[in-house]
Amino acid sequence: MVNDTALKLDVGRKFSEAAAVGGAVIDLAAAKAEEKAKFVCRGVRVHYGAKEALHGVDMDVPDAGVTALIGPSGCGKSTFLRVFNRMNDTIPGARVSGSVLMDGADIYAKGVDPVLLRARVGMVFQKPNPFPKSIYENVAYGPRIHGLAASRGELDAIVEGSLKKAALWEEVKDRLKEPGTGLSGGQQQRLVIARAIAVRPEVILMDEPASALDPIATARLEELIDELRKNYCIIIVTHSMAQAARVSQKTAFFHLGDLVEFGDTRAIFTNPKDQRTQDYITGRTG
Amino acid sequence: MTTLGIFLSLIFESLRFFAQVPPLDFLTGLQWSPQTAMREDQAGQSGAFGAVPVFLGTLMITGVAMLVALPIGLMIAFYLAEYAPARMRAAVKPAVELLAGVPTVVYGYFALLTVGPAIRGFAEAMGFAVPTQSAVAAGAVMGIMIIPFISSLSDDVINAVPQSLRDGAYALGATKSETLLRVVFPAALPGIVGAFLLGVSRAIGETMIVVMAAGRAANLSANPFEAMTTVTVQIVAVLTGDQEFDSPKTLSAFTLGITLFVVTLILNVIALIVVRSYRDRYE
Numbered sequence: 001m002v003n004d005t006a007l008k009l010d011v012g013r014k015f016s017e018a019a020a021v022g023g024a025v026i027d028l029a030a031a032k033a034e035e036k037a038k039f040v041c042r043g044v045r046v047h048y049g050a051k052e053a054l055h056g057v058d059m060d061v062p063d064a065g066v067t068a069l070i071g072p073s074g075c076g077k078s079t080f081l082r083v084f085n086r087m088n089d090t091i092p093g094a095r096v097s098g099s100v101l102m103d104g105a106d107i108y109a110k111g112v113d114p115v116l117l118r119a120r121v122g123m124v125f126q127k128p129n130p131f132p133k134s135i136y137e138n139v140a141y142g143p144r145i146h147g148l149a150a151s152r153g154e155l156d157a158i159v160e161g162s163l164k165k166a167a168l169w170e171e172v173k174d175r176l177k178e179p180g181t182g183l184s185g186g187q188q189q190r191l192v193i194a195r196a197i198a199v200r201p202e203v204i205l206m207d208e209p210a211s212a213l214d215p216i217a218t219a220r221l222e223e224l225i226d227e228l229r230k231n232y233c234i235i236i237v238t239h240s241m242a243q244a245a246r247v248s249q250k251t252a253f254f255h256l257g258d259l260v261e262f263g264d265t266r267a268i269f270t271n272p273k274d275q276r277t278q279d280y281i282t283g284r285t286g
Numbered sequence: 287m288t289t290l291g292i293f294l295s296l297i298f299e300s301l302r303f304f305a306q307v308p309p310l311d312f313l314t315g316l317q318w319s320p321q322t323a324m325r326e327d328q329a330g331q332s333g334a335f336g337a338v339p340v341f342l343g344t345l346m347i348t349g350v351a352m353l354v355a356l357p358i359g360l361m362i363a364f365y366l367a368e369y370a371p372a373r374m375r376a377a378v379k380p381a382v383e384l385l386a387g388v389p390t391v392v393y394g395y396f397a398l399l400t401v402g403p404a405i406r407g408f409a410e411a412m413g414f415a416v417p418t419q420s421a422v423a424a425g426a427v428m429g430i431m432i433i434p435f436i437s438s439l440s441d442d443v444i445n446a447v448p449q450s451l452r453d454g455a456y457a458l459g460a461t462k463s464e465t466l467l468r469v470v471f472p473a474a475l476p477g478i479v480g481a482f483l484l485g486v487s488r489a490i491g492e493t494m495i496v497v498m499a500a501g502r503a504a505n506l507s508a509n510p511f512e513a514m515t516t517v518t519v520q521i522v523a524v525l526t527g528d529q530e531f532d533s534p535k536t537l538s539a540f541t542l543g544i545t546l547f548v549v550t551l552i553l554n555v556i557a558l559i560v561v562r563s564y565r566d567r568y569e
């Protein structure tokens with residue numbers, strides 16, 4: 001079970017500081033804090049056809065705050081993110097094994113409906129993807145299909161509340177009937193976040209949500225993420241070290257399908273324990 | 287250039303026609319019988335040129351055809367685009383497209399010898415008398431011919447809906463059918479409308495099936511089980527046989543032609559605009 005390379009790397013390191021668990025170096029200080037875990041992943045492997053993209057990941061995602069997934073392109077960050085809402089199920093040929101517990105219940109167990117899971121675990125994509133409908137209808141879509149609103153008034157309230165939480169309300173309140181695709185990139189991304197919030201998820205997954213945005217829109221998005229983390233468990237994939245450092249409390253570094261290091265963001269960035277992590281955050285690889 | 291040439295010659299002949307028959311008679315007249323009826327006020331001129339029954343026949347048969355082609359074509363498109371496994375798709379798509387390659391004479395025979403009698407037999411069993419040649423028979427068979435136009439174009443359009451939209455819907459906890467009906471279909475709708483309009487203009491221009499299966503009698507009727515005729519059929523009908531070239535009968539063919547030309551041109555232009563604006567939306 002224990003990954004060879006991780007073991008080798010741990011040799012010569014003080015075991016009081018770090019312990020190897022299934023290939024990942026877990027920060028003991030973090031483990032001691034005994035945070036409640038939202039997700040408990042053990043031995044998570046993902047195959048695309050015959051190719052293994054994730055080689056057994058063990059990770060506890062804390063209930064509160066933002067967890068950042070970083071690592072070089074193609075290391076499996078998006079793949080791992082899609083494990084949490086079973087979006088890999090929609091990719092032909094993709095297979096997930098290992099166990100993923102959400103609040104103690106296996107989300108890959110027989111009888112778990114991925115459709116219901118996805119209502120609890122929202123997702124925001126790299127490229128903003130509003131539906132070709134009005135701003136209002138974009139946000140109302142989720143509540144409609146899940147029957148969350150009994151009346152038009154309730155739906156209006158959900159739409160307004162979600163747009164407010166996504167810090168978009170002030171900009172769009174006078175043009176809710178206009179198409180969502182007509183907004184700027186940054187607004188579209190916040191619209192998509194509002195759309196996800198409208199189904200009252202517990203978790204929001206974000207896959208490089210700022211990569212299509214300019215610096216100002218990015219700053220607004222980061223502010224929003226900082227605001228949202230009070231109420232949602234957020235897992236974010238990012239290519240920007242600075243962004244990971246700014247928005248996240250926990251950081252996980254992936255390399256070639258392995259979780260190399262996972263711990264407090266501050267610790268990862270100031271005192272990485274693995275050479276590969278260090279090389280990556282100092283810009284020598286990736 | 288060619289288009290312009292055709293158009294100009296049509297206009298020229300039409301003007302000669304309208305010199306002999308008042309345009310209002312043509313557009314609003316309820317009787318179309320270029321061969322037989324004599325108009326008392328215009329001695330020596332033969333025929334009545336009220337085109338309404340001809341237009342209505344076209345409308346009726348096109349309507350029946352689209353009623354058949356649209357739902358079936360769309361169902362095939364959705365199945366192919368969203369549900370069919372790759373191997374099934376590879377087999378079904380060419381098979382459907384083959385329908386478009388069948389000569390229309392063959393469809394005409396099919397309508398006349400199979401569908402028409404079947405409809406008549408069914409109607410007789412229900413206690414109605416219905417002719418073998420009817421708008422329904424011609425329309426239904428024409429619909430079958432148009433299915434591949436609808437299904438193939440719609441399939442392309444549905445495939446062009448970005449995967450990111452489907453992912454967005456799935457990520458909200460939408461089921462496959464919710465995603466299809468409420469995200470993919472609306473997103474593809476402009477393209478589907480375009481496919482529909484192209485199908486309509488194809489139906490309007492179709493001649494052979496109607497000649498064989500719907501008849502030549504210009505009946506003014508709202509009953510689709512009656513024999514009916516269309517613009518294209520009448521063009522053929524008035525031009526066949528020995529006629530002086532500048533008799534109103536012959537000239538009426540050009541006038542019908544130009545009407546047809548203008549209507550299908552408009553339909554095609556609308557279809558193109560709709561499809562193009564749809565493409566722009568995603569690029």
Ligand SMILES: Nc1ncnc2c1ncn2[C@@H]1O[C@H](COP(=O)(O)OP(=O)(O)OP(=O)(O)O)[C@@H](O)[C@H]1O
Pocket residue numbers: 048053071072073074075076077078079080091
């Ligand atoms: N749909 C797919 N089919 C086949 N292989 C895939 C698919 N998606 C990802 N992979 C492969 O799995 C590995 C991990 O991909 P993934 O997209 O998770 O990486 P990533 O860390 O998100 O990269 P990036 O930073 O470029 O987004 C890659 O080798 C990739 O080629």
Ligand SMILES: [Mg+2]
Pocket residue numbers: 077078079207237
């Ligand atoms: Mg990725």
